[in-house]
Amino acid sequence: MIGSVIPRYFVVAETMHELQNPTSAEKLLLLGRRLGLGRDSRVLDIASGRGGPALLLAREHGCAWHGIEVSPDFHAVAVERAAEAGLEDRVKFELGDGAAATFEPESYDAAVCLGASFVYGGLADTVDALAPAVRPGGHVVVGEPYWRRLPLPDDDDNRKEAWTTLEGTVVVFEASGLPVVSVIASSDDDWDRYETLHWQAVEQWLAANPGDPDAEAIRSRHEQYKRNYLRHQRERLGWAIFVGWKRS
Numbered sequence: 001m002i003g004s005v006i007p008r009y010f011v012v013a014e015t016m017h018e019l020q021n022p023t024s025a026e027k028l029l030l031l032g033r034r035l036g037l038g039r040d041s042r043v044l045d046i047a048s049g050r051g052g053p054a055l056l057l058a059r060e061h062g063c064a065w066h067g068i069e070v071s072p073d074f075h076a077v078a079v080e081r082a083a084e085a086g087l088e089d090r091v092k093f094e095l096g097d098g099a100a101a102t103f104e105p106e107s108y109d110a111a112v113c114l115g116a117s118f119v120y121g122g123l124a125d126t127v128d129a130l131a132p133a134v135r136p137g138g139h140v141v142v143g144e145p146y147w148r149r150l151p152l153p154d155d156d157d158n159r160k161e162a163w164t165t166l167e168g169t170v171v172v173f174e175a176s177g178l179p180v181v182s183v184i185a186s187s188d189d190d191w192d193r194y195e196t197l198h199w200q201a202v203e204q205w206l207a208a209n210p211g212d213p214d215a216e217a218i219r220s221r222h223e224q225y226k227r228n229y230l231r232h233q234r235e236r237l238g239w240a241i242f243v244g245w246k247r248s
């Protein structure tokens, strides 16, 4: 059922995030320029979250944006932010499961999935799912983690993830026939902003909601993520926006 898909932890932990990934407004604006967005552009955004990237780029370029987001909490924030920004005519946010959505073939200039390739079961399936929605000459854009350094320590909680190296990530695009034409990688500052906003939001929420039935589960997840970030993730895990070009 829609709404049961993401753990409540994320709704609590991301109440302060403008952008729900380790990136920045400057890097997203660079993405917009690399994509050549303009007033006639149409962009599909799978897992549009609280609408940060959509609103930033639609405001900058005047493009039309179609976001699909499964969390009712995040979707509601995105809709409200679009109204506040006066962008409802350009930006549409739909509540739903991205994996179940269908699109008119070749109807978008770019299809974007930032930080949510799990929606399709991984990067390769994400590229293959999004490419048909994009016109020839358009772009498939995925924000994805990659390993900066291998091997991984035995106690890294991220060991179970199917991420690969920077080169391996580019190879996945190429195996689907899309050369990667831009990589916009996260800095330590981007990671620290993204991760520590979780810490601030969760600590404030726990202080305000000590009796909430989910409080202990949220605290436990928060502590586990924080420890893993400090011990391993900050050093070993990269994240970048990869832009694949659909030549034809």
Ligand SMILES: C[S@@+](CC[C@H](N)C(=O)[O-])C[C@H]1O[C@@H](n2cnc3c(N)ncnc32)[C@H](O)[C@@H]1O
Residues within 6 Å of the ligand: 005, 006, 018, 019, 020, 021, 046, 047, 048, 049, 050, 051, 052, 053, 068, 069, 070, 071, 074, 096, 097, 098, 099, 113, 114, 115, 116, 119
């Ligand atoms: C890391 S956040 C990224 C949000 C947004 N792309 C951004 O960059 O700010 C991942 C998002 O994926 C959404 N999500 C998870 N499963 C989904 C699904 N099946 N369909 C659509 N969105 C989904 C989550 O609710 C969350 O908003």
